[in-house]
Amino acid sequence: MATPLDLQEQEQIDQLKAFWNQYGNLITWTLTLALAGFAAWNGWNWWQREQSVKAGALYDELDRVAQAGDTERVARAFADLKERFPRTLQAQQGALLAARVQAEKGQSDAALAVLAWAAEDASEDEYRTIAHLRAAGLLIDKKQYDEALKQLDSAQQGKAREFDALIADRRGDVLAAQGKAADAVAAYKKAWDAMDSKLEYRRLVDAKLTALGAAPEAGASAAGTSGGAAK
Helix, strand or coil: CCCHHHHHHHHHHHHHHHHHHHHHHHHHHHHHHHHHHHHHHHHHHHHHHHHHHHHHHHHHHHHHHHHCCCHHHHHHHHHHHHHHCCCCHHHHHHHHHHHHHHHHCCCHHHHHHHHHHHHHHCCCHHHHHHHHHHHHHHHHHCCCHHHHHHHHHHHHCCCCHHHHHHHHHHHHHHHHHCCCHHHHHHHHHHHHHHCCCCCCHHHHHHHHHHHCCCCHHHHHHHHHHHHHHHC
16 A cells, blocks of 8 residues: 555656656757757867867977078968968968068068068967058068058958057158158158057157158147247
């Protein structure tokens, strides 16, 4: 004869069976998806670490041949890094390194090609902006001023606002080279105003303004003198 306790247990079991029949599949699928997502997340992190380690080894090789100034091997090492690990931080850094070595060795066209890749395909906005800035500098040297301005326009469209002062300074270089002194002064003044007064680079911008007859300190002194005379 069943006791009240037996009947209570049986009732609980029946309730559990009913609950599982109604929600069992949903619970199973939810747990399966959660576990699969966790496994995928772990797998992705592992893959990222592996990619970073392998890309780091290739970057080290690129850095080694860059220090030796071997542009042919630099080009090969960067091509390998770019082909195998294009979305890694090392590939972006490698592009700037390879372009610098090529530019120093007089291979400006090769450097511009590498910088073009970085400007288009680098995953970090900062590296894209730097690539545009360096490309503009090379184009100034080649007297391709309109192309240099296009590079600076592209750099300005980026989100890395910490480069605004450098972009303005480089724009002033282009305009000065074109003989547009007034426009160059405006660009340099924008750069000078945007830079921290403690930055050593600001002195260079100051020198450029001074060479164009628009030294910031002189302008400030004149304004102060004028104000004093008005009183």
